Amino acid sequence: xxxxxxxxxxxxxxxxxxxxxxxxxxxxxxxxxxxxxxxxxxxxxxxxxxxxxxxxxxxxxxxxxxxxxxxxxxxxxxxxxxxxxxxxxxxxxxxxxxxxxxxxxxxxxxxxxxxxxxxxxxxxxxxxxxxxxxxxxxxxxxxxxxxxxxxxxxxxxxxxxxxxxxxxxxxxxxxxxxxxxxxxxxxxxxxxxxxxxxxxxxxxxxxxxxxxxxxxxxxxxxxxxxxxxxxxxxxxxxxxxxxxxxxxxxxxxxxxxxxxxxxxxxxxxxxxxxxxxxxxxxxxxxxxxxxxxxxxxxxxxxxxxxxxxxxxxxxxxxxxxxxxxxxxxxxxxxxxxxxxxxxxxxxxxxxxxxxxxxxxxxxx
Numbered sequence: 467x468x469x470x471x472x473x474x475x476x477x478x479x480x481x482x483x484x485x486x487x488x489x490x491x492x493x494x495x496x497x498x499x500x501x502x503x504x505x506x507x508x509x510x511x512x513x514x515x516x517x518x519x520x521x522x523x524x525x526x527x528x529x530x531x532x533x534x535x536x537x538x539x540x541x542x543x544x545x546x547x548x549x550x551x552x553x554x555x556x557x558x559x560x561x562x563x564x565x566x567x568x569x570x571x572x573x574x575x576x577x578x579x580x581x582x583x584x585x586x587x588x589x590x591x592x593x594x595x596x597x598x599x600x601x602x603x604x605x606x607x608x609x610x611x612x613x614x615x616x617x618x619x620x621x622x623x624x625x626x627x628x629x630x631x632x633x634x635x636x637x638x639x640x641x642x643x644x645x646x647x648x649x650x651x652x653x654x655x656x657x658x659x660x661x662x663x664x665x666x667x668x669x670x671x672x673x674x675x676x677x678x679x680x681x682x683x684x685x686x687x688x689x690x691x692x693x694x695x696x697x698x699x700x701x702x703x704x705x706x707x708x709x710x711x712x713x714x715x716x717x718x719x720x721x722x723x724x725x726x727x728x729x730x731x732x733x734x735x736x737x738x739x740x741x742x743x744x745x746x747x748x749x750x751x752x753x754x755x756x757x758x759x760x761x762x763x764x765x766x767x768x769x770x771x772x773x774x775x776x777x778x779x780x781x782x783x784x785x786x787x788x789x790x791x792x793x794x795x796x797x798x799x800x801x802x803x804x805x806x807x808x809x810x811x812x813x814x815x816x817x818x819x820x821x822x823x824x825x826x827x828x829x830x
Contacts, residue, residue: 538602539658539679540671542578543625545608545644550661553691554654555714556707563652564607564645567661569631571640574615575608577622578646586618592643593635596628603650604676609643610634648676654714656689684714700736709738768823775817782809 545567552566569575577598584605585597594611612632616622633640646655653676660667667688673679687693694713706717706728717728723739732738786807 538579538600538604539673539676540666541624542658542666542670543576544659544661544664544666545578545606546573546575546631546642547664548573548642548661550656551639551641553714554652554656556711556716561652561716564609564643565655565659565661567642567644569640569642571612571630571632573631573640573642574627575611575629575631575642577624577626577628578606579624581606581622583616583618583620583622583628586614586616586620588634591636593637594629594632595635598622598628603648605647607643607645607647609645610637610641612640646676651676653680654691656691657683660689662689694740696740698738698740700732700734700738702734704732704734706730706732713740715740765824768820768825771820772817772824773820775813775815775820778813779810779817782807782813786810 546569548567548569550565551568552562554565555562575596579598579600581598581600583596584599585595587595589595589609592607592609594609594614596608596611596614596616598606598608600606608629610631610633611629612634613630615627615629622628631640631642637643644655646653646658657676657679658666658670667683669682669688670679673682684691684694685696691714692712694715698709698713700709706720706726709715710717710720720738721727721730
């Protein structure tokens with residue numbers, strides 16, 4: 467009997483601790499200004515080399531000559547100076563994932579910040595393309611160049627020439643197509659740069675990432691970009707394409723937010739929701755850097771519960787059946803169990819809860 471309850475206890479511990487993850491202490495690093503240790507991988511992704519900086523308490527500057535990701539954006543410099551001729555957002559039925567700056571052929575294009583050149587070659591419609599990785603999940607791209615001034619694998623500094631402007635690839639005039647991405651997602655370069663006044667926007671100071679900056683500026687508008695409301699009332703003549711272009715979002719995103727399809731007909735007065743695009747601002751904190759280890763979603767939890775419950779059903783059910791006794795009544799053998807069926811019942815409930823969680827997550 468004790469053995470059964472020990473096994474049941476182990477199953478319940480596994481269930482309640484399903485989100486816990488083992489962290490090898492050898493992979494942690496104590497960093498000045500952080501209450502808790504950071505993973506070495508997290509620390510490596512946070513810092514960026516800057517000349518002669520000092521250690522400050524808190525997470526502004528975390529080690530001599532290093533600065534965390536959140537402060538990189540305000541250190542950026544312009545890739546080129548010129549008139550914006552095509553902005554970020556839907557264009558001709560497709561998403562234009564960068565900003566086009568009018569330049570003359572041969573004008574110099576500069577790296578916006580220090581980084582490693584991950585690509586320097588011709589690439590489909592981009593033409594001659596230079597891509598620079600700035601660590602911290604940030605990446606900038608410089609397209610349609612007429613000539614390369616750097617090679618793949620090289621390290622470039624902020625303000626260092628990386629190419630000359632041109633019209634290679636799919637381009638109708640000499641210009642620079644500039645993109646900036648965070649964790650692979652393209653963001654509007656005009657969130658950072660005021661190209662008209664040739665400067666980095668004041669709002670960039672103090673923001674920790676592009677997601678936060680996007681949340682800060684989209685609701686109030688920036689440059690010539692109209693503010694993005696929490697909800698929008700459809701007007702006569704509106705279509706998904708017109709609305710997506712107006713507020714610089716994608717049609718699939720609008721459809722997902724409002725349970726629509728790309729062929730849905732919009733009615734005047736209909737309310738469209740934009741609110742879930744405005745995610746909660748995230749600032750790097752002490753334990754936040756370890757939270758990505760707790761990434762189990764409800765479906766995975768449900769599957770674990772279901773498997774644990776089924777294992778318990780089989781094990782405890784078998785034990786209970788082994789403890790059954792039989793006697794004869796009117797020529798029939800009747801089995802009577804002397805075992806405790808409580809563990810079997812609990813295992814069944816756990817399995818049912820797991821199935822429900824998995825199904826609920828699937829319906830989302």
